[in-house]
Amino acid sequence: MSLAVLKSRALSGMDAPEVTVEVHLANGLPAFTIVGLPETEVKESKDRVRAALQNARFDFPAQRITVNLAPADLPKESGRFDLPIALGILAASGQIPDDALDQYEFAGELSLSGELRPIRGALAMTFAICKSAQRDQTPARAFMLPKANAEEAALVAEARIFPAESLLQVCAHFAALDADSKISQHRSKPQSETIPYLDFSDVKAQNQAKRALEVAAAGSHSVLLVGPPGTGKSMLASRFPGILPGMTDQQALESAAVLSLTNGFSLAKWKQRQFRSPHHTSSAVALVGGGGNPRPGEISLAHHGVLFLDELPEFDRKVLEVLREPLESGQIHISRAAKQATFPARFQLIAAMNPCPCGYFGHSNGKCRCTPDSILRYQGKISGPLLDRIDMQILVQALPHEDLFSHTQTEPSHAIQERVEAAYLRQLDRQAKPNNLLSTKEIELHCQTDQATEQLLRNAMLKLNWSARAYHRVLKVARSIADLANSPVVLQTHVAEAIQYRRAMREH
Template sequence: MLAKTFGSAVQGVDARTITVEVNVGQGAKFWMSGLPDGAVKESEHRVESSVKTFGYYMPRQKTVVNLAPADLRKEGSAYDLPIALCVLKASGQIVTEKLEQYMVMGELALDGTLRPIKGVLPIAIQARKEGFKGIMLPKDNAREAAIVNSIDVLPVSTLEEAIDFFEDRVQITPLVVDTREIFNAELNNYNADFKDVQGQENIKRAMEIAAAGGHNVIMIGPPGAGKTMLAKRISSILPPLSLHEALETTKIHSVAGRLGRDASLMTTRPFRSPHHTISDVALVGGGGNPQPGEISLAHNGVLFLDELPEFKRTVLEVMRQPMEERRVTISRAKISLDYPANFMLVASMNPCPCGYYNHPEKECVCGPGIVQRYLSKISGPLLDRIDLHVEVVPVGFDEMTARRKAESSSEIRERVIKAREIQSKRFEKQTDVYSNAMMHSNMVKEVCEINEAGRTLLKTAMERLGLSARAYDRILKVSRTIADLAGAENIKTEHLAEAIQYRSLDREGWAG
């Protein structure tokens, strides 16, 4: 007898429908086809133990399980539940006509309870797209899937509950989640706030500019100057996620299994801070079973690299292409996957190995050439993609203990949102440009026009400060953002002057 239901396989950040077929007939042994990996093959033992728990049996006849399309590799333990239901129907132990109307996914424990799986959100989106009546999932995954409307999400805790539903012994109430209510209730719920930072007004200003234009930023300063503290607060001044961005971000974290139990929609911009011992594959994504890396988990948010020179050179260099293209392509012999990677890079570093080069009070003990060698760990092409270079100096005791009220993140965010609205109107006809930092070279000439006085200032700065040629476009982009924050239609001389000071590492002789 033949039984059939449907599951799903996640590829990249999208899902593909899988047909689960089971035929029980004359013969012996259990066979599985359709390129299953080890975890899928082991489902035979989990299914057998689970069905026995509830008084059913594993047929001792020839049982063939096929996962179609057969040329697509199936991975993970999420096919346990559909296989179990199909085995019971094919062997005549349950009678139902509803299996083919639903997409069914879930991992079985040996006692028949269901464990959560990864990638539920793209699976639910695919189920709605394919026109299924509903999707049956472990209870812990239901809230995540219920973000997708117009499809019944059936949460179950055990195999027995699933059997009872398909045999019409019980009714399972579909879980309904008000996506917009969740989105609006938890929007911008950040723990860190700029009002906690005393002093460092020039750094806050640089952070505001970076957030307003989506610019990458690097902070250079001695230990304890507040670089990490400032970086952790930049997410709180970025514009709120749109509902589309929230769904897109949630989908990536769902595929990576980072949402946790009973999670639903991500409503705040992600902040990822990997340790400097990270590998290049962990950063950009990939692996034997391709997974999104840290730069994709930071999509629509911030990637913070603390102590940048301590990262391996190869790790930093693999970021160059994703920073330009805003996506990562993982290529294998039989498949090519795209992961989105539209992130804002925030990096910090000490100016030298001892950390006290250019310190106002402490003396640097590094020998001749060591400072330059330390900075050269960061390649020119990578620095070329970082718009703002900010020197951070320690906060004095008087400033640190002052009772003056600092500006809150919400106040700064209001100005950032206004600047982003100006950019949205400017780039409304563009499909791949949403902020000033994303402008192509040909757009810079059109959008960032400067007058004769500004041209003279920029020329003088490049000659006297020894700025590199690669700094030219970056200065214009940053000055355009400064003008947007000021509500100015054109870039003025003072906007250019402020942008020029944010190119510290381009100055010849900066490190001796």
């Protein structure tokens, strides 16, 4: 047979559209042509495939070889098409049987020796295979891919994963010379060990900041930590993932799928909340994603995890402004002239900053020599619309010297996490979502207040000049405080505490 047809997958954002790999051999001068909008990595597969076939002791046909990657208008990138192209050449030249090829989909990059190297997006491709089968109401094809990607791909329970180490092993599977040549189906075994988060017991004192972070963890609220240098802001933030509620299987799969797009997932990270801390020199594209072939940025890699922005005013203002929409919607839409992609971005923002350029405004040591204008300019680097979207703004005071020498044991993360988990479960039972995601109507339903509490809110709005968004966010935070106290209603004490977490930054 001079024509072979195999199935593979491309990547387009979080989607993995099906690609048909057609290989045709014809008489004429020897040539090797790949068509179907291939990018440079795909065009270079000609040399990898030729060397891999020859080093695996197969005959490379001295004919006119044409490879078509359909659909023709879908851009194809990366080396994942090496394996289906090589198998297509072998099937078209009669060196391996082709009767079972249509039951599989293939992806894998070939080394010159014929070994299979890992690819990006294996989990997204596996999701797409199973989703296509459900849509078409047909049995899902098996997925043959490099062994290094088997663990992440097999996290999709209904998928049939066949990992291979080399081109020869794949060919032996289809030649079926004996039972030992068959590649066994792989099934994932996620680890159930305790995740090694940093512990809050390492942080001395700072009970007010710890309490605020507990409230933030319970309701998925964003937090801005403001304080002089050396007060423990970064230390607190790095330990925040350890008090968040445990991830569900669905959340873990979503997080793993995003990490898979950058080869960043390993089974050891299963159900681990991601903690992303980009440097303040990061660009807007690095933060939200993009590029010619759109890839996820830091906010998507922190999906169901924590995005920590240290030294917040040092970020370029245009970079910070791109966070405004994702903080509200939980996703990011990237549009280019020829491509569009949507990535999830349901992250929890923790930011930290100094109160002034020198860092010591309000410090008891009296070192600050910044003028009022320079302080306002420094704090003004954070725009009002962005600051308005941050639920809690906490002042982290300098630590008294006697606290540093104290040997008193502080509360460990697991004790805080138990309270957070209980509060989070109450939210799921009541409204099936964390408090941070409550809509306006749901706030009116679940955050009802009495007359005295309402008057307290009115006074706070007038004094602090809140927007409607800030008012609603204070009520959400108060609802989280009530959940931690196992209170079915929002009391005046809960609202009063929430107001303390919403102090205007420029009043410090």
